[in-house]
Amino acid sequence: MREKKIIVIGGGASGMMAAGEAAKLGAAVSVYEKNDRFGRKLFITGKGRCNLTNARGPEEMLEHISANRRFLYSAFYAFGSRELMDFFENLGVPLVVERGGRVFPRSGKSGDIVRALERHMSENGVERRLNSEVLSVKTDGGKAAGIFTKSGFAPADAVIVATGGLSYPATGSTGDGYRFAREAGHRVTELSPALTPLVTREKWVSGLMGLSLRNVGVKVVIEGLKVYEDFGEMVFTHFGVSGPVVLPAGRAMTGRYAKAPVLSIDLKPALGEEQLDRRILRDFGKYANKDIKNAMADLLPRRLIPVIIERAGIDAGKKACEITRSERKALGKALKSLDLTITGGAGYNEAVVTSGGVAVAEVNPATMESRLVKGLYFTGEVLDVDALTGGYNLQTAFSTGWAAGRAAGRPAAER
Numbered sequence: 005m006r007e008k009k010i011i012v013i014g015g016g017a018s019g020m021m022a023a024g025e026a027a028k029l030g031a032a033v034s035v036y037e038k039n040d041r042f043g044r045k046l047f048i049t050g051k052g053r054c055n056l057t058n059a060r061g062p063e064e065m066l067e068h069i070s071a072n073r074r075f076l077y078s079a080f081y082a083f084g085s086r087e088l089m090d091f092f093e094n095l096g097v098p099l100v101v102e103r104g105g106r107v108f109p110r111s112g113k114s115g116d117i118v119r120a121l122e123r124h125m126s127e128n129g130v131e132r133r134l135n136s137e138v139l140s141v142k143t144d145g146g147k148a149a150g151i152f153t154k155s156g157f158a159p160a161d162a163v164i165v166a167t168g169g170l171s172y173p174a175t176g177s178t179g180d181g182y183r184f185a186r187e188a189g190h191r192v193t194e195l196s197p198a199l200t201p202l203v204t205r206e207k208w209v210s211g212l213m214g215l216s217l218r219n220v221g222v223k224v225v226i227e228g229l230k231v232y233e234d235f236g237e238m239v240f241t242h243f244g245v246s247g248p249v250v251l252p253a254g255r256a257m258t259g260r261y262a263k264a265p266v267l268s269i270d271l272k273p274a275l276g277e278e279q280l281d282r283r284i285l286r287d288f289g290k291y292a293n294k295d296i297k298n299a300m301a302d303l304l305p306r307r308l309i310p311v312i313i314e315r316a317g318i319d320a321g322k323k324a325c326e327i328t329r330s331e332r333k334a335l336g337k338a339l340k341s342l343d344l345t346i347t348g349g350a351g352y353n354e355a356v357v358t359s360g361g362v363a364v365a366e367v368n369p370a371t372m373e374s375r376l377v378k379g380l381y382f383t384g385e386v387l388d389v390d391a392l393t394g395g396y397n398l399q400t401a402f403s404t405g406w407a408a409g410r411a412a413g414r415p416a417a418e419r
Contacts, residue, residue, distance in 0.1 A: 007032045010412050011151055011160040013138045013181070015042035017121070017398055018384030018405030019166030024124035025406055026164075026413030033130045033413070034160075036153065037176075038137035043118035044175040045168065049398065054114030056092070057085045057402070058395035059105040065399060068392045070198070070255065075364040075389060079403040082370075085395075088402050095120040104236075106395050141165070141184045141380070148379035162379040162412040164372075166405060169358025169385035171197060181386035182361065188377050191363040193388045197355030199397075200254050201246035202267060205345035208311060212240035215307050221273035222249045224256050224346070226265045232256035235273060245344065248393045251356060254349045269342040271304065271312075280336050288324040288332075299324035303339075312338045357397050361388040371411035372404050381408040 008031040012023045015037030027033040062080040066073045098110040109116040142149045150159040167181030182192045216239045224232040238247035291299035316334040374380040384401035
């Protein structure tokens with residue numbers, strides 16, 4: 005029987021997974037990647053540490069999917085977090101589970117994940133074509149027939165589109181897959197940057213760039229209505245704020261408003277107002293003869309202290325023992341409600357993922373095969389599926405890539 009020829013467009017997480025799995029089943033697989041190396045976006049995920057999945061089971065995983073979670077039911081149950089963790093550990097990558105169930109390579113290096121996926125392809129005989137941009141996908145009689153590149157036409161029995169979305173375009177995610185889908189007759193839903201850092205009106209945040217805060221509470225208030233709330237870690241950037249508790253907030257800020265949304269940060273969420281006041285009193289008693297900025301060193305990171313003092317309207321040169329009750333109350337208010345005015349999101353250049361994509365009603369959820377064009381598959385971010393932070397988006401990429409690779413690579417007699 006003639007070897008089945010499969011072409012995978014894109015050498016990211018889902019593409020490499022799909023290619024290796026299809027080749028493992030005996031197909032002749034070629035991966036076309038327009039960059040000069042594989043996994044460019046993977047290298048930068050999780051601040052270079054690669055939060056590849058979450059240790060939660062399928063049902064809990066699905067609760068963290070933001071769009072079209074039912075579509076991922078089959079994929080998550082067939083190849084979920086446990087299977088993915090076993091997959092990488094069998095490829096020689098020890099993993100570690102951290103706070104919130106986030107899973108990372110024990111080395112803390114995303115390169116270990118990329119190299120493991122490259123081994124997965126190499127060990128199964130995948131042909132790898134770097135610096136190879138695909139211009140279009142050819143279909144013939146309702147079937148995928150191959151691809152066109154600058155070098156000409158390459159025939160195939162199946163084509164897997166794993167091109168990613170529009171986020172982080174510097175890594176090669178420029179929306180090619182959406183064009184391929186439209187040209188094949190698919191509907192692509194409205195696209196927008198998702199999980200994006202927020203831009204603030206307040207310019208003083210730039211002075212705190214790189215400062216991370218843990219165990220803070222955040223909420224988004226729009227015209228007096230609370231639309232989002234979370235607890236965890238955030239970071240200041242040169243243009244605003246980012247981090248796990250900030251990135252999902254953008255979904256709550258759609259539409260136009262008479263007043264700009266406000267992100268309110270509670271720096272001491274574990275303490276009520278009275279408890280916080282007693283804590284401040286204790287510190288001021290301990291450092292009674294020090295300037296207030298030094299008396300707050302046990303309470304806050306040093307870089308943040310001047311901001312809170314200014315927000316509370318207190319003279320930074322005052323001694324702790326000189327602070328009045330009303331000034332102390334103002335400090336407490338500033339600590340419990342550090343408000344930032346949100347002017348927008350940071351856009352695709354900073355977005356973790358793209359919201360929107362190939363309409364999932366036109367894709368088989370068990371195989372990722374197009375319902376319109378036989379032998380055409382879609383995986384990962386190109387689909388209209390996205391999730392919250394915590395490893396869920398990469399799990400989606402790996403699960404859909406695995407499903408597509410297995411389905412496309414299966415001999416015709418077994419399908």
